[in-house]
Amino acid sequence: MTLALVERKLFGGTCVNTGCYVGLEFAQMYRRFGARVTVIEKGPRLVAREDEDVSEAIREILVREGITVRVGAACISFAKQERGVAVGIDCAEGEPTFVGSHVLLAVGRRPNTDDLGLERAGVTTDARGYITVDDSLATNVSGIWALGDCNGRGAFTHTAYNDFEIVAANLLDGAQRRVSDRIPAYALYIDPPLGRVGMTLREARASGRPLLVGSRPMSRVARAIEKGETQGFMRVVVDTQTRKILGAAILGAGGDEAIHGVLDIMNADVPYDVLERAVPIHPTVSELIPTMLSEMRPSE
Numbered sequence: 001m002t003l004a005l006v007e008r009k010l011f012g013g014t015c016v017n018t019g020c021y022v023g024l025e026f027a028q029m030y031r032r033f034g035a036r037v038t039v040i041e042k043g044p045r046l047v048a049r050e051d052e053d054v055s056e057a058i059r060e061i062l063v064r065e066g067i068t069v070r071v072g073a074a075c076i077s078f079a080k081q082e083r084g085v086a087v088g089i090d091c092a093e094g095e096p097t098f099v100g101s102h103v104l105l106a107v108g109r110r111p112n113t114d115d116l117g118l119e120r121a122g123v124t125t126d127a128r129g130y131i132t133v134d135d136s137l138a139t140n141v142s143g144i145w146a147l148g149d150c151n152g153r154g155a156f157t158h159t160a161y162n163d164f165e166i167v168a169a170n171l172l173d174g175a176q177r178r179v180s181d182r183i184p185a186y187a188l189y190i191d192p193p194l195g196r197v198g199m200t201l202r203e204a205r206a207s208g209r210p211l212l213v214g215s216r217p218m219s220r221v222a223r224a225i226e227k228g229e230t231q232g233f234m235r236v237v238v239d240t241q242t243r244k245i246l247g248a249a250i251l252g253a254g255g256d257e258a259i260h261g262v263l264d265i266m267n268a269d270v271p272y273d274v275l276e277r278a279v280p281i282h283p284t285v286s287e288l289i290p291t292m293l294s295e296m297r298p299s300e
Helices: 021-033 052-064 157-172 201-206 222-227 255-268 288-293
Strands: 002-004 014-017 036-040 068-070 076-081 084-089 097-100 104-106 185-188 194-198 211-217 233-239 245-251
Touching (some): 021 036, 052 245, 185 255, 201 211, 201 245, 233 288
Parallel strands (some): 014 036, 036 068
Antiparallel strands (some): 002 104, 185 194, 211 233
């Protein structure tokens, strides 16, 4: 869940937040506005969906800006307090109580499908209220499709627009496009951002495939050095047998843009060698991706 405790006076105020994606974006934003920020995460680390070293690098970025991070919060409670609200934090380390003036509690999203009359049309939903669709985004009722956040197939503007492209192509052009062909990609918009596509290293290892892994710190990327933004690193994971890229992460300056070169190669379904032989423009973050790919090593 996302918990934000925000002072009435934004500058010099206090903010408490949990370690999810939107939560971390708001945490850094309010910190840069001048608020004192504490990030509280129930799990053992931030953004647990990512690999552990990515989570740790994100934590270091936030801590360097003066944000306090509390993880392992097994129990979070609230109580009225003279200066606002007292937040009880049951963590293995650190003070058990934090005080701020306002609480903003965000626990994710649920689809706003309750008042659409879906039951009258016979359209089914799942236990969380998402409209059930097949691989072409068709519902169980002929002639009705569900696009965007309401179908639970993505929670991003880019996936919602792709839903439209899939349905339009299938209906108007006789195509056979499927949601399952979509390669998952997203970004975490802290500064510097995290660009992500496909599998994490942890997921790739769990699949049991033999892997090649390439990694490079942003401190060895000329563009990052020129901008004075050398935090983070980039990594690509490859299937040794097919030589296809399984996933990548670029945490650092321009990571949300540079990741698209990898995404394009994955969409083209060609071996990583194609990108390795590319000649990107200097000085960019992307120019170090072929260099990284030339240094691929078997995963330990």
